[in-house]
Amino acid sequence: MSDTRVRVEALADEFAEDARRLAAELSLPQGGDADFALQLGPLGLQCQDLEPGAGGAVRVDFVGGAAAHRRLYGGGSGQMIAKAVGIQPGVRPSILDATAGLGRDAFVLAQLGCSLTLIERQPLMAALLADGLCRGLLDADVALIIGRMRLLPGDAIGLMRAWPEEPPQVIYLDPMFPHRDKSALVKKEMRVFRALVGGDDDAPALLEAALALATHRVVVKRPRKAPCVAGATPGYALEGKSSRFDVYPKKSLKP
Known part of the structure; x- marks a missing residue:
């Protein structure tokens, strides 16, 4: 991943425990400055570019x-x-x-x-x-x-x-x-x-x-x-x- 900084986030309280587990599995922080956020929410897991003006999140969707x-x-x-x-x-x-x-x-x-x-x-x-x-x-x-x-x-x-x-x-x-x-x-x-x-x-x-x-x-x-x-x-x-x-x-x- 070179110097890319990634943090894990829960998009709602109900996903907090899963976010903590994922952060531990991937050895990633749950706070601090980052370039990308790996986010857990109602639509599943997604990766959000945190650069100003970046587009929407990237996730894997085989259904729609x-x-x-x-x-x-x-x-x-x-x-x-x-x-x-x-x-x-x-x-x-x-x-x-x-x-x-x-x-x-x-x-x-x-x-x-x-x-x-x-x-x-x-x-x-x-x-x-x-x-x-x-x-x-x-x-x-x-x-x-x-x-x-x-x-x-x-x-x-x-x-x-x-x-x-x-x-x-x-x-x-x-x-x-x-x-x-x-x-x-x-x-x-x-x-x-x-x-x-x-x-x-x-x-x-x-x-x-x-x-x-x-x-x-x-x-x-x-x-x-x-x-x-x-x-x-x-x-x-x-x-x-x-x-x-x-x-x-x-x-x-x-x-």
Whole structure:
């Protein structure tokens, strides 16, 4: 988290005990000057940028908003991400999302019928994601989708190198592109990511570990014009308007 200061807050008295517990778990203060506040309230857990003029809070919501719109109108298995991971008639690969973030891409893939393991190494991001998953299980429309997702907080490289289970068929990576120009950080989520996570400077090691573990393919999401992650050369790429998917095939996915 570098020098970013974060405190934990309860937005109402009824959340005070949970806030104290969370602060202890994350070794964060509940007062003092801070750049961000991790807030517990009636809508769940959220991260609020405390900079003057900052936008609204960031939280994980699989039930409403953008997630609901994409679930209902997102294009199904015709989406580029679905093609990248190898979804096709009769094929729903097991997927490890080793850079889960807010879980949005994982939710899309789980909605399409894939079983997902999510790894998030930044403890605050993992807490936000865990909260969103728990709230999603309470909604009848998305509980079945959330049931296909499990979260493993921790370092993805270490976890992949010592993977104790059956290897995933596909590993999906979306490492933070190490671009420091603040003018590019348009979305409020990106400011939170940059401040809390920084750039994934170990992306080459992440890719190497993923290629060693995945049985069928590794997929790396990149900004459309960004260079490939250093290391192995992708077999091919699927390119969209703002991003692309570099695909590293190992074995064909078959029904």
